[in-house]
Amino acid sequence: MAGPRRIETLERVESVAAGVYTSAAVDDRRRLFTWGGAAREEETSLGYELDPETECQLTPKRVDALSEDRVVGVAVGYGFTLGVTDAGTVFSFGDSGHGALGHGLSTSEVLPRRIEALAETGRRFVAVAAGQYHALALTEEGQVYGWGDRDANGHWRNKRTPQLVTALAGICVLLVYAQGLWVLVA
Amino acid sequence: MASDCQTLAAGFSDEEAAEGLAITVGLRALFQRPASTSAAVAGLAAQPPELLTVVPPEILSIILSRFEIRALACLAATCRLLWCDAPTPSPVLRTPGLVETELRRRAQARGLHVGSSLPEGALSWVPYLLKGDFYDALRRETPLAVGGDHSLFVNKEGCLHLACRRDAIKAGGVGEPLLGHDWGSAAGASTVSVPPTLVPSMHDTRIVSVASGGGHCLALSAVGEVYSWGRRHRRRARPRRQGRDGRPEEDRDAGEG
Numbered sequence: 001m002a003g004p005r006r007i008e009t010l011e012r013v014e015s016v017a018a019g020v021y022t023s024a025a026v027d028d029r030r031r032l033f034t035w036g037g038a039a040r041e042e043e044t045s046l047g048y049e050l051d052p053e054t055e056c057q058l059t060p061k062r063v064d065a066l067s068e069d070r071v072v073g074v075a076v077g078y079g080f081t082l083g084v085t086d087a088g089t090v091f092s093f094g095d096s097g098h099g100a101l102g103h104g105l106s107t108s109e110v111l112p113r114r115i116e117a118l119a120e121t122g123r124r125f126v127a128v129a130a131g132q133y134h135a136l137a138l139t140e141e142g143q144v145y146g147w148g149d150r151d152a153n154g155h156w157r158n159k160r161t162p163q164l165v166t167a168l169a170g171i172c173v174l175l176v177y178a179q180g181l182w183v184l185v186a
Numbered sequence: 187m188a189s190d191c192q193t194l195a196a197g198f199s200d201e202e203a204a205e206g207l208a209i210t211v212g213l214r215a216l217f218q219r220p221a222s223t224s225a226a227v228a229g230l231a232a233q234p235p236e237l238l239t240v241v242p243p244e245i246l247s248i249i250l251s252r253f254e255i256r257a258l259a260c261l262a263a264t265c266r267l268l269w270c271d272a273p274t275p276s277p278v279l280r281t282p283g284l285v286e287t288e289l290r291r292r293a294q295a296r297g298l299h300v301g302s303s304l305p306e307g308a309l310s311w312v313p314y315l316l317k318g319d320f321y322d323a324l325r326r327e328t329p330l331a332v333g334g335d336h337s338l339f340v341n342k343e344g345c346l347h348l349a350c351r352r353d354a355i356k357a358g359g360v361g362e363p364l365l366g367h368d369w370g371s372a373a374g375a376s377t378v379s380v381p382p383t384l385v386p387s388m389h390d391t392r393i394v395s396v397a398s399g400g401g402h403c404l405a406l407s408a409v410g411e412v413y414s415w416g417r418r419h420r421r422r423a424r425p426r427r428q429g430r431d432g433r434p435e436e437d438r439d440a441g442e443g
Binding site: 007027 | 328397401403405409413
């Protein structure tokens with residue numbers, strides 16, 4: 001019986017996230033680890049180059065490109081990954097086919113890339129959430145930014161760059177959660 | 187009153203407990219059952235928050251420092267509610283009181299960035315000061331997750347439960363049970379939903395957070411261990427590789443995703 005089995009190489013983990021192809025974990029030293037595969041070789045959502053000889057990263061591997069950052073939150077969508085650092089910066093990598101990376105481009109990113117549109121807001125971000133094709137970022141003041149495709153409410157449908165979710169204006173949001181095609185804020 | 191005193195005395199010195207009791211009495215006076223709601227609001231609004239400061243601020247600070255963060259949050263929210271209900275805006279609205287000052291101290295002690303001025307339009311520091319602790323808990327504790335054909339739940343005791351369709355077991359596609367359960371020969375015969383069921387092998391592991399991809403699951407234990415199970419998701423664009431002789435068993439489970 002293939003029940004839950006401990007991943008021995010991971011210790012003192014603070015948060016976990018899972019997408020269709022990729023899994024991610026952040027430990028108490030604020031290091032991001034990812035493992036899994038990719039829909040297509042050039043669209044890895046792991047944050048590093050996959051060994052061309054293998055189909056996937058079998059064991060958790062640290063995202064070395066973020067070795068200078070302290071990652072405090074991670075979210076994994078359908079072929080893309082989002083993270084937020086303790087400095088309030090949001091980064092993304094993976095498949096941008098639906099604009100879920102937030103970079104305004106259709107190219108994919110193998111390595112983590114800061115989302116400039118969020119940085120330009122001057123706000124400090126504290127949490128991220130990823131749905132199937134869309135993503136959310138939450139500021140410390142409780143504003144929500146969203147981008148991506150196929151959202152559930154139409155407020156930011158097919159937006160390749162992050163936009164303030166005006167439907168939530170005036171509400172101090174404390175939690176964002178996204179799964180599949182829907183979102184939850186609280 | 188004796189029981190109040192005992193409650194408040196938990197972890198407090200006698201002097202602090204006595205002062206705490208005075209606060210309780212003050213709060214009770216503040217929250218006397220009103221004749222009507224509107225009268226209550228008007229009455230409370232007329233009561234200046236100084237009622238809370240009949241106790242010397244130094245003693246009050248000591249007492250507040252012993253409060254659990256959530257109790258502090260409740261108290262701060264109550265104060266906020268009262269002040270916000272005031273018919274005329276008070277300078278108090280813009281000035282953190284003792285409770286919010288304590289919240290700020292806790293936030294800063296945890297390395298949380300706290301702005302020096304309230305954002306435009308905001309009435310209270312409370313939501314901003316609470317975030318550090320709430321986020322820590324929320325990031326670490328995600329008690330439910332939804333996968334392609336299953337859901338994971340963690341109950342109050344940290345026990346991992348799952349719900350799935352009985353035929354979901356076949357969706358693994360690689361002959362591996364999908365959800366950590368061996369449903370036996372009945373699997374696949376029915377599409378009836380299985381209610382949330384305890385995962386037997388995890389009954390003695392306290393889980394705080396779960397995550398789920400399309401066909402695989404992760405569970406995070408209270409001591410920071412990660413458990414995984416489910417099916418491997420094969421890349422679509424390339425032919426499936428055949429066999430991986432000598433690949434460690436641990437790797438097989440860890441490499442899904």
